[in-house]
Amino acid sequence: METSAADLLALDAAHVWHPYAPMPGRVAPLLVTEASGVRLRLADGRELVDGMSSWWAAIHGYRHPVLDAALTGQAGRMSHVMFGGLTHEPAITLAKTLVDLTPEGLEHVFLCDSGSVSIEVAVKMCLQYQRSRGRTAKRRLLTWRGGYHGDTFTPMSVCDPDGGMHSLWRGVLPEQVFVPEPPAGFATPPEQSYVDTLDAALAEHAEELAAVIVEPVVQGAGGMRFHHPGYLRALRELTRKHDVLLVFDEIATGFGRTGRMFAAEHAGVTPDVLCLGKALTGGYLTMAAALCTPEVAEAITRGELPVLAHGPTFMGNPLVSAVANASLGLLADGAWEADVARIEAGLRRGLAPARDLPGVRDVRVLGAIGVLQLDHEVDLGVATEVVTAKGAWLRPFRDLVYAMPPYVTGDDDLAVITGAMLAAAEKA
Template sequence: VAINEEEYTLDFMAALDLAVLLVGSNCLGALNHVLLSLQALRLKGLRPAAVVLMAPEEPEGLSAGERHDRERILADNPEFLRRRLAAWGEDAPVVVLPRVARLDAAGWQELADACAVLLPALSRHVPSLTGRQAPAGEEEPLPLRDRRILWHPYTSVVDPLPVFAAARSHHNRIVLDDGRELVDGMSSWWTAIHGYNHPRLVAAAQRQAGRMPHVMFGGLTHAPAVELGERLLTMLPQGLARVFLADSGSVSVEVALKMALQYQQGIGQKQRTCFLTPRGGYHGDTTGAMSVCDPVTGMHCLFTHMLPRQIFMERPSCRFDQPFDPASLDDARRIFAEQGERIAAVILEPLVQGAGGMWFYHPDYLRGMARLCREHGALLVFDEIATGFGRTGTLFAAERAGVCPDILCCGKALTGGVMTLAATACTEEVAQGICRDGMVFMHGPTFMGNALACAVACASLDILAEGRWQEQVAMLETALTAGLAPCRELPQVEDVRVLGSIGVVETTRPVNMAAMQDFFVRRGVWIRPFNRLVYVMPPYVSPREDVERLCAAMHDVLSLPGMLA
């Protein structure tokens, strides 16, 4: 039953987040109807507490043989449902209610006896039915249980930052287990571009999970992986020809670095063993990726002694919103002149240095860097893990400069925030150079080409191909520019910058993370600041009023004392 123009009763049930008592008929043809209803519940993350089948009226005029066949079929229906529920890991009982001749005392008792098995099943989900007290372990809040056993990213176990228990999500909202709804400003670390629980992404995952969740990619292939590779190459900068499917963004960077090194070895440039990269960059937390992150202000200075020694140049100084200054490439020119024969590749984040500082720089810097790489025999690697799939206003940031890199990494939003998956694409020249003289590329993640993730990624690319993201990101850019403008007047604000659907407020001192996070949650928004940056990257589907709400919360938190360290 429709409740409004977009939602129906099942959405209301999902909002209540209660287990469901599913009632159907036990008749010919009813089995499929009940199974479809169970699938609809599963699609919304709802669990059946029990299934009740109502016995039908017996048709008149049946022969003894017809009656026997009918009874066998009706007896098989509940047994089939029990087997299917058990296969799904559900412990919901299946009860058949008899038809009673009269609703007199005997009739009511017969129904009550048949329903008796439902009470313990329902009481597991609704304790108040029997007055049952939940076990002590269930009473303890989830964050306290979490604190004893789990370790969260960039957090101490001695004095951890507080965590909030999320129960479910929808559209651009995260719902906490106490019922509070938060407007999401982070797209779950920049991944959930289409919002949460998008029905096409969920349906793609369900279809593929029922068919083949995963097979090894060594010696086997499958349609989701092939289709994903084909679709990616139509979206990526023209010139990229081969796609290597990886587990995560950080792994895709490892793949890119190994590709560059193996290519240089393959063409006889064995002295090219290091990478040139700008300061202020961030490429991931695995070993190779850490080596090309900023060695001083980055998050990995503790591991400097164990990392490969790379070459760092000045951060691109040419702001995106200012005229290009060719002098911003002077340091790169100097390093190439002095050490160019050692450099296998330049790796950088095009236009936006993300976790390293949310710095936006001019597209002409990329054009100049591409020329330097060609002149000095180095490859050019673009890390588009954060910027890919529309985040900056073009499908990939490389489009702003009209540059096709030799290698490109993408991830994060590739599956629309549903699953982990990344890809490293390279030109045919790079692929052929790696595989000269019978060589093979030496990398092979166990879950490479995971069919489930590839199917979801294909569905996400389908949504992007429809083109609505362009209008959505343009609206976000306009709303963020207007909404964050008042922050410029605050004395504790160093800078405000917006590009595409990214809005950044840089403060004069590091933020008080715990106090700021608590404020945001109390205001009904989810924003995760770090260091001196309070920023948002909302899902593309976010309505303007929610963007205004995010911006207002950012302004208000920075107006309060005690929010900076």
């Protein structure tokens, strides 16, 4: 006997702890029964255009036939096998593809379970690199404020120390080195005074810093801020000058979201370690990766512990690897570039009226990212009612109403998304 929607929601309220929510929850979630293309079908019969790509991951939409076929085809061969001492074609192909796609010089791929874990692995790489070189005092990280890198403990330590929920853990987390957030504006020329601030901080802490870690071009969940790529070029020069590794967190920006395959391409630089996730599998299954240069890998191999001390149970899972390969295959012909450019134009056009709305502080668009920043905190309950009434699914936070839609979103559906964003800015 099929469980009714009401009974399912009652069970959800009793047992399911949702992200960033109390237990028991105060607001009932919407019950999704099916997803196809860019639409989510609810139990009450409504359909919503997904403006979030399921937290920025479902770039090809839902029930894509190529991804479905990759998943079912691999399931018929091998769903899982341990990666310690064994290997398989889907993971090997995925690693080679990532090396070919990412900025030149990143040659080695460590497959992870999630974005947060890829940050943990990247930091472990940097710490082991420094220890292997006999520089055991180099154990701290430097980052700029306004960032977000995940919810496990090491990533939390380099999230914004004041602006996010992770301030709860002050005194428990490792204390890292923070500089002011980079001046805003993707097209705003770099300020030399800020570059000098970066240089001074690196010089002051060089003897204790293992690495610098930043989100390139777009700071995501920390505030959806954009900055000029020139600051990445400055960081690349300064980290070399002060003998510190450079890590780019492209979990949110990777695979085309900013208009380039990777945000680092806007700056034309290669970090020592690159973290990927979210859109890697087209939103089907969880997987992430940490890529590094031969220099990093070789130093670790020469160390007292000549292995990277990490090994997830489901590392390189064949099912996930096969879907990731299929997702990257969909990006291989470059058609995504025209789609992202079209979406960028549609977001600029659709959000332009927000500049005249009271309470809107800023309107910004880059690639397939559209942001309305308000002068007040968004009422999430009101915002959800407003945007769903307009036929869209969005998830505002703090003072931001934003969208990161799938690349396959058509112009009419994009207009639904931007209309919902305008309505939320007016009423929430």
